[in-house]
Amino acid sequence: MNVFAQLGSRSLSSVSAFGDFCRFSGRIFEWILSAGLGRRNIRLTLRQMYEVGTRSVPVVMFTGAFVGMVLAAQSVLQFQAVGLEAKLGAIVNLSVVRELGPVLAAIMLAGRVGGGLAAELGTMRVTDQIDALRAMGADPLRVLVVPRFLACVLLMPILVLYADLTGILGGYLIGVGIYGINAAEFWEHAARSVEMFDIVTGLIKSLFFAGVISLICCWRGFRCRPGAAGVGRACTESFVESCMAILALDFFIGVLLNTIYTITWGAPPVM
Numbered sequence: 001m002n003v004f005a006q007l008g009s010r011s012l013s014s015v016s017a018f019g020d021f022c023r024f025s026g027r028i029f030e031w032i033l034s035a036g037l038g039r040r041n042i043r044l045t046l047r048q049m050y051e052v053g054t055r056s057v058p059v060v061m062f063t064g065a066f067v068g069m070v071l072a073a074q075s076v077l078q079f080q081a082v083g084l085e086a087k088l089g090a091i092v093n094l095s096v097v098r099e100l101g102p103v104l105a106a107i108m109l110a111g112r113v114g115g116g117l118a119a120e121l122g123t124m125r126v127t128d129q130i131d132a133l134r135a136m137g138a139d140p141l142r143v144l145v146v147p148r149f150l151a152c153v154l155l156m157p158i159l160v161l162y163a164d165l166t167g168i169l170g171g172y173l174i175g176v177g178i179y180g181i182n183a184a185e186f187w188e189h190a191a192r193s194v195e196m197f198d199i200v201t202g203l204i205k206s207l208f209f210a211g212v213i214s215l216i217c218c219w220r221g222f223r224c225r226p227g228a229a230g231v232g233r234a235c236t237e238s239f240v241e242s243c244m245a246i247l248a249l250d251f252f253i254g255v256l257l258n259t260i261y262t263i264t265w266g267a268p269p270v271m
Contacts, residue, residue, distance in 0.1 A: 064163030068170030092171035121221025156210030
C-alpha cells in the first residue's frame with residue numbers, strides 16, 4: 001500500500017507542478033500581449049539579448065561545424081559503397097537544416113543560457129531579492145522573466161542559422177576536402193533537395209524550443225528551494241526538463257509540419 005500511496009502522491013505532485021507551470025507561462029504571455037514592454041523592459045531585453053545571443057554564437061558555431069563534419073564522415077563510406085557519394089551534400093544539408101541544427105543549438109542554449117537563468121533567478125529567490133521587488137511595487141515576472149523570454153525567442157532563430165551555416169560548411173570540408181567528392185555535384189544535389197520549407201521548418205522549431213527553454217528555466221528559478229543545494233537542483237532539473245521538452249517538441253512539430261507540407265505541396269522532391 002505504501003508503494004501505491006507514494007505513486008499517487010508523486011502523480012498529484014507532478015500534476016500540480018504542471019498546472020503551476022502553465023499558470024506561470026500564462027502570466028508571461030499576458031504581460032507581453034496586454035501590458036507591453038515599456039522603455040525599461042526594452043533596455044533589460046537588449047541586455048539579455050547580448051547574454052543569450054552574442055555570447056552563445058561561438059558555442060553554437062563550434063557545435064554546428066562538428067555536427068556537419070561528423071555526419072559527413074560517418075555517412076560518406078556508406079554512400080561510396082553504393083556509388084552515391086555525390087548525394088552526400090543533400091543528406092548532410094537536409095539533416096543539419098531540418099533536425100540537427102535546431103535541436104543541438106537548442107540543447108547548447110539550454111546548457112549555456114538555461115542553466116544560468118535558473119541559477120540567477122534561484123539565487124535571487126533564495127536571497128529574497130524577488131520578494132524585495134514585490135515590496136517595491138514591481139512585478140518580478142515583468143522585470144525578470146519577460147526580458148529573458150523575449151531575448152531567447154528573438155535570437156534563437158539567428159543562432160540556428162549560424163549552426164546551419166557552419167554545419168553545412170563542415171560537411172562540405174569533410175566530403176570534398178578529405179574524401180574527394182566533386183564540389184559541383186555536392187552543391188548541385190544539395191540545392192536540388194533543400195527547399196525553403198526545410199529552412200523555415202528549422203526556424204519554426206527553434207522558436208518553440210527557445211520559448212520552452214526560457215519558460216522552464218525561469219519557472220525552476222522562481223520555484224527554487226532554499227540553500228545552495230536548492231539552486232543546484234533547480235539548474236539540473238531545468239536542463240533535464242528542457243532537453244526532454246526539446247526532443248518531444250521536435251517530434252510533434254516535425255510530424256505536424258510534414259503533414260502540412262504533404263497536404264499543401266504533395267510528396268517531397270527526389271534527391
